[in-house]
Amino acid sequence: MATxxxxxxxxxxxxxxxxxxxxxxxxxxxxxLVVIYLMLSRVALPRISAILAERSGTISNDxxxxxxxxxxxxxxxxxxxxxxxxxxSESNRIADEARAEAQKDLDAALAEAxxxxxxxxAEAEAAIAEIxxxxxxxxxxxxxxxxxxxxxxxxxxxxxxxxxxxxxxxxKG
Amino acid sequence: xxxxxxxxxxxxxxxxxxxxxxxxxxxxxxxxxxxxxxxPTNVTLWLAIAVLCIAALFIWGTRSRSTIPGRGQSxxxxxxxxxHKMVEDITGxxxxxxxxxxMTLFMFILFANxxxxxxMSFSTTSHIAATAVLGFGVFFAVTILGFVLNGPSxxxxxxxxxxxxxxxxxxxxxxxxxxxxxxxxxxxxxxxxITAGHAVIKVFAAFAALAAVSPLSVLAITxxxxxxxLVCGIQAYVFTILTCVYLKDALHPAH
Numbered sequence: 001m002a003t004x005x006x007x008x009x010x011x012x013x014x015x016x017x018x019x020x021x022x023x024x025x026x027x028x029x030x031x032x033l034v035v036i037y038l039m040l041s042r043v044a045l046p047r048i049s050a051i052l053a054e055r056s057g058t059i060s061n062d063x064x065x066x067x068x069x070x071x072x073x074x075x076x077x078x079x080x081x082x083x084x085x086x087x088x089s090e091s092n093r094i095a096d097e098a099r100a101e102a103q104k105d106l107d108a109a110l111a112e113a114x115x116x117x118x119x120x121x122a123e124a125e126a127a128i129a130e131i132x133x134x135x136x137x138x139x140x141x142x143x144x145x146x147x148x149x150x151x152x153x154x155x156x157x158x159x160x161x162x163x164x165x166x167x168x169x170x171x172k173g
Numbered sequence: 174x175x176x177x178x179x180x181x182x183x184x185x186x187x188x189x190x191x192x193x194x195x196x197x198x199x200x201x202x203x204x205x206x207x208x209x210x211x212x213p214t215n216v217t218l219w220l221a222i223a224v225l226c227i228a229a230l231f232i233w234g235t236r237s238r239s240t241i242p243g244r245g246q247s248x249x250x251x252x253x254x255x256x257h258k259m260v261e262d263i264t265g266x267x268x269x270x271x272x273x274x275x276m277t278l279f280m281f282i283l284f285a286n287x288x289x290x291x292x293m294s295f296s297t298t299s300h301i302a303a304t305a306v307l308g309f310g311v312f313f314a315v316t317i318l319g320f321v322l323n324g325p326s327x328x329x330x331x332x333x334x335x336x337x338x339x340x341x342x343x344x345x346x347x348x349x350x351x352x353x354x355x356x357x358x359x360x361x362x363x364x365x366x367i368t369a370g371h372a373v374i375k376v377f378a379a380f381a382a383l384a385a386v387s388p389l390s391v392l393a394i395t396x397x398x399x400x401x402x403l404v405c406g407i408q409a410y411v412f413t414i415l416t417c418v419y420l421k422d423a424l425h426p427a428h
Contacts, residue, residue: 014194014197014368015194015195015197015198015199015300016197016299016300016301016302016364016368017301018198018199020207020208021199021208021214021216021302022302023209023210024199024208024209024210024211024212024214024216025199025214025216025297025300025302025303026210026302026303026306027210027211028214028216028217028220029216029220029297029302029303029306029307030306031220032220032221032223032224032281033277033281035224036223036224036227036277036280036281037273037274037277039224039227039228039231039232040227040231040273040276040277040280041273041277043231043232044231044232044235044249045253045272045273045276047232047235047238048231048235048249048250048253049253050238051235051238051239051240051242051246051250052250052253052254054240055240058240
């Protein structure tokens with residue numbers, strides 16, 4: 001039974017080779033191809049290529065913007081560091097200046113004090129010298145008085161000039 | 174109409190019935206009249222469904238034009254990128270002018286093949302009438318384009334300047350024969366693959382009527398169906414890539 005059926009089919013031939021349907025198939029195929037071509041070339045493909053171009057544009061724009069921001073951040077960091085370094089050197093400069101000023105004041109005060117001290121020293125030395133001179137003179141007088149008294153006590157009369165001379169010669173010796 | 178009555182006669186035999194080729198019969202959609210060139214047939218219906226599917230994917234799917242694509246738009250973009258890259262890789266930048274034509278061919282064959290896998294559907298690409306129009310269309314377009322772009326130097330395609338002189342005429346004859354066989358193999362390959370797969374599935378389906386072998390038959394149908402899913406994609410791809418290769422010959426005929 002089955003073989004008979006198959007035989008019938010084979011005798012009937014393939015529907016693919018039924019040439020009566022060819023004009024129909026070819027006509028509708030061409031219609032379909034033209035419609036697909038028009039849809040794709042007029043609408044779909046330009047749209048998709050626009051989408052893809054826009055996407056790659058967006059991506060490269062975003063990348064450029066990111067790069068820009070990165071550069072800005074780097075510049076900001078650099079200027080911050082520069083400001084920091086400037087502030088540091090400024091503070092150093094101010095500190096140095098203050099130190100120099102203080103040193104100058106100090107030097108002036110020291111010089112003034114030194115001057116005052118040397119003046120006082122000189123005054124004091126003058127006073128000491130005067131005192132010493134006075135003292136030497138006093139010692140001479142005392143020695144003359146004592147010598148006169150001694151001599152007069154011993155009962156010898158000597159004039160004052162001789163005693164004076166002797167005392168002065170002794171004191172020199 | 175004689176053949177149609179022959180098919181009808183076969184229907185009446187009982188038992189284990191094999192109609193592996195009945196799925197390919199072209200029938201009018203309305204009534205039983207003769208198939209004129211303008212008659213809406215099941216061919217018309219399934220071509221229209223293919224057109225609608227392509228419109229749905231490529232026009233409706235990309236309607237939002239979003240920078241971050243949705244599912245439909247992603248598929249449309251993938252198809253676009255895949256075909257675009259294939260055309261550019263094979264034919265070079267000059268071939269991109271013909272990208273819409275190749276995209277049309279590829280999408281039509283791909284969708285027609287896969288729609289043919291739906292049970293009870295009609296496979297438009299299983300008919301040599303359809304694939305011959307595609308194959309010979311590509312052949313004539315590429316040949317005319319070759320002569321228009323290159324003039325008589327297009328004939329260098331057949332003249333191997335690297336081969337030894339005495340071999341060149343022989344090679345030229347072989348090249349010319351192979352050139353004219355191209356459209357035949359191009360179209361028969363597609364129709365033959367689709368027809369064979371569908372017919373084999375139908376034969377296994379007929380065996381399912383026997384209770385003893387029906388589980389095996391169902392398994393076999395499943396396996397063949399899986400194979401057919403591959404074949405449908407690969408045949409569409411092969412057809413398109415060969416079209417690109419032929420186009421490359423027209424653009425750059427010197428080997």
